[in-house]
Amino acid sequence: MTFFAKFCIPFIIGETVLFTVLAIKYFTWLRDLPKKDWKLIITNFFSLRSISALGEVISESLLHRRIFKVNPRLGYMHMSLAFGWFLLIFVGFLETIAYLGLRWIPLQGHVFFKYFVPLNGISDHIPAFDFTMDLLLLFVLSGVAMAWFKRIRSRALGMKKTTKHTFFDRIALSALWFIFPLRLIAESVTTSMYGGGSFLTGSIGNALSNILSINTLTHIYEPAWWLYSLALGTFFIAMPFSRYMHIFTEIPLIFLRHYKLQPEAKEKSYDNFEVEACSRCGICIDPCQLQSQLGINDVQSVYFLRDRRYNMLQQKIANNCLMCGRCEQICPVGINLNTLRLNSRSSMRNIPHEGRYNYLRGVDKSFGAGKVGYFAGCMTLLTPNTLNAMRSIFEAAHEQVWWADKDGGVCCGRPLMLSGEVDSAQKMIDYNKSLFAKHQISTLVTSCPICLKVFREEYQLEGIEILHHSEYILRLIKQGRLKIGYQHDATFTYHDPCELGRGSGIYNEPRAVIEAVGKLLEPTHNRKNALCCGSSVANTAISDAQQLTIATKVASELEATGAQAIVTACPLCKKAITRGTQQRVVDLSEIVAQNIKQ
Amino acid sequence: MINFGFSINRPRTIDIDRNNLRKSNEIIREMPELQACIGCGSCTATCTAGNLTEFNFRKVHTLVRRGEYQGAYEEMNKCMLCGKCRLVCPRGINTRGIVMLIKRKLGDF
Numbered sequence A: 001m002t003f004f005a006k007f008c009i010p011f012i013i014g015e016t017v018l019f020t021v022l023a024i025k026y027f028t029w030l031r032d033l034p035k036k037d038w039k040l041i042i043t044n045f046f047s048l049r050s051i052s053a054l055g056e057v058i059s060e061s062l063l064h065r066r067i068f069k070v071n072p073r074l075g076y077m078h079m080s081l082a083f084g085w086f087l088l089i090f091v092g093f094l095e096t097i098a099y100l101g102l103r104w105i106p107l108q109g110h111v112f113f114k115y116f117v118p119l120n121g122i123s124d125h126i127p128a129f130d131f132t133m134d135l136l137l138l139f140v141l142s143g144v145a146m147a148w149f150k151r152i153r154s155r156a157l158g159m160k161k162t163t164k165h166t167f168f169d170r171i172a173l174s175a176l177w178f179i180f181p182l183r184l185i186a187e188s189v190t191t192s193m194y195g196g197g198s199f200l201t202g203s204i205g206n207a208l209s210n211i212l213s214i215n216t217l218t219h220i221y222e223p224a225w226w227l228y229s230l231a232l233g234t235f236f237i238a239m240p241f242s243r244y245m246h247i248f249t250e251i252p253l254i255f256l257r258h259y260k261l262q263p264e265a266k267e268k269s270y271d272n273f274e275v276e277a278c279s280r281c282g283i284c285i286d287p288c289q290l291q292s293q294l295g296i297n298d299v300q301s302v303y304f305l306r307d308r309r310y311n312m313l314q315q316k317i318a319n320n321c322l323m324c325g326r327c328e329q330i331c332p333v334g335i336n337l338n339t340l341r342l343n344s345r346s347s348m349r350n351i352p353h354e355g356r357y358n359y360l361r362g363v364d365k366s367f368g369a370g371k372v373g374y375f376a377g378c379m380t381l382l383t384p385n386t387l388n389a390m391r392s393i394f395e396a397a398h399e400q401v402w403w404a405d406k407d408g409g410v411c412c413g414r415p416l417m418l419s420g421e422v423d424s425a426q427k428m429i430d431y432n433k434s435l436f437a438k439h440q441i442s443t444l445v446t447s448c449p450i451c452l453k454v455f456r457e458e459y460q461l462e463g464i465e466i467l468h469h470s471e472y473i474l475r476l477i478k479q480g481r482l483k484i485g486y487q488h489d490a491t492f493t494y495h496d497p498c499e500l501g502r503g504s505g506i507y508n509e510p511r512a513v514i515e516a517v518g519k520l521l522e523p524t525h526n527r528k529n530a531l532c533c534g535s536s537v538a539n540t541a542i543s544d545a546q547q548l549t550i551a552t553k554v555a556s557e558l559e560a561t562g563a564q565a566i567v568t569a570c571p572l573c574k575k576a577i578t579r580g581t582q583q584r585v586v587d588l589s590e591i592v593a594q595n596i597k598q
Numbered sequence B: 001m002i003n004f005g006f007s008i009n010r011p012r013t014i015d016i017d018r019n020n021l022r023k024s025n026e027i028i029r030e031m032p033e034l035q036a037c038i039g040c041g042s043c044t045a046t047c048t049a050g051n052l053t054e055f056n057f058r059k060v061h062t063l064v065r066r067g068e069y070q071g072a073y074e075e076m077n078k079c080m081l082c083g084k085c086r087l088v089c090p091r092g093i094n095t096r097g098i099v100m101l102i103k104r105k106l107g108d109f
Helices: A008-031 A035-045 A048-062 A065-070 A072-100 A107-111 A113-119 A127-152 A167-194 A201-211 A214-241 A243-258 A270-276 A301-309 A315-319 A326-330 A337-349 A384-396 A414-418 A422-438 A449-458 A469-479 A508-517 A544-559 A571-579 A588-594 B022-030 B032-036 B042-046 B048-052 B057-065 B072-076 B084-088 B095-106
Strands: A372-375 A401-403 A443-446 A465-468 A491-495 A519-521 A565-568 A584-587
Touching (some): A008 A107, A008 A214, A008 A270, A035 A048, A048 A065, A048 A243, A065 A072, A072 A107, A072 A113, A072 A127, A107 A113, A113 A167, A127 A167, A127 A201, A167 A201, A201 A214, A243 A270, A301 A315, A315 A337, A337 A414, A384 A584, A414 A422, A443 A469, A465 A469, A469 A508, A469 A588, A491 A508, A491 A544, A508 A519, A508 A588, A544 A565, A584 A588, B042 B048, B042 B057, B042 B084
Parallel strands (some): A372 A443, A443 A465, A491 A565
């Protein structure tokens, strides 16, 4: 049995490079995983998690279900390439077994099976295999055709902007696009000389043998297979260094994610799996408001991950992000884009300064008592209407409240964390934690979603329930402690703050509160797809004018609902949107306070 | 001495010709909007850190622009980056960006 021909050399070189680089990458990444992560892998490996991970590998790595949700045509394109190619390999494997029995055959024997068939004296074809393989090839070719078409008109596949690719990505991309047409040609030429094939390769083979003389066919026979092998070899060599590394990285990533591994505030080895699992599909570009509203084209998650992967990340790229989470929400690979950007910021500029914030010792002049602590937050202190509204709500509900930061408290620490200074932020966290412990509160209410997120995720306040004021007000209403007069002619629209909605998963409570006061009209982008007001504390790069541009766009969408007032639940969003509109912008607590029934 | 509830700065001169303005120029080149500051002091009045300490953003960035870098990094480190100053600034200066820039230029990183 012969399974070698000279044209196989590019393919063999390609596969060797590919598998060697993959082995080295996986080995180093896994070796460098922290002990804690290894423990998670070991304990979860023999559990149902592995099976559910396998399910996700099939639905995401092969079928690309999440891309179908973004756009069905885009989903089909990705699926036909991934699932189609997988089936070609799988059915091709079954085909060699059917012809030659179950035994070891070198990889090129499987890949170039059609070439080796006549060499190994097989003349009886199994038509079912010929048909299936042709059908699958057609399936993949349809995807390649769509990919070509997407270059010309990406909007047809639901994408306004596509990724700007690097030089090496373009090489890999071109090689990938040529693999399947070249395979079609090579197999068609073979069938024209040796028979076999079905509706696709068989028909083209027949046509070729009619047009060309047998002499010409013998001359193009070997070169056709050479070209196919060269395309495969080029692709395999480029693959581990290009975007196509995602094909192999996404699979271990899905397993590790099911074993509860996740990125943290500081960079670690697991991040490599997430960074290299990015396929640079560019789906994150369109939702980015810095792109759509400000025309900034080089900071989106796809470019951030690319720059980080190739060690060319610049601070101005890492810092220019609103962290609104719109890209993270739509990412088909489910990469934790915000966390990765944060830990990049952290490793770029987090210099712990021993003496920093030592002044926090001894600034505590807090007084008062109450089971419920109210932490207004820095931004709320700048929106006194919210503060006054909360006061009248507390009074109406006869709540004993301890005002945590009425006369100037200490920042919650999240703005500092968002700019990458995780260690320094810990000093504020410690200060506020001891403050809460000192006053023995059982419930902590805050009006600022930025504070809420850090209280819930970083503070570890055992025994203290942490509520956003929207949740707290809704609870008061449900318990009957707060009576609200419903206004039949009042209409409101609601702007979902990023940190409250996508950040903390609170969508329904503010809506329920608004509906207790008047009629709620939803804007075009709401809930998970809500827009960012543009003033996010996570961004220290864009200018005031740029913030205003975003705010105006967002406000105009909210105005378009025709509501009498724009309601939001974040003091920062309120400040930002107010600048962008003539319309009345209010905090949730204000409309409640105005309509309390005594 | 009688405590009047306020104090007066000791008299001193800033000699811009003598001061090394290299860092100051770098800072202004990177964020020219800092020159739009009218010195109203709103940033300092709302400042969370300023409420607890002597930290004075307006003073520090003004001194830095004049080439007086002594102690500026340490002072800037008091900032909590909460961003209230940015919201109140009538000139729309990206104050948080300025704090980070000054620290980057004057600190050890």
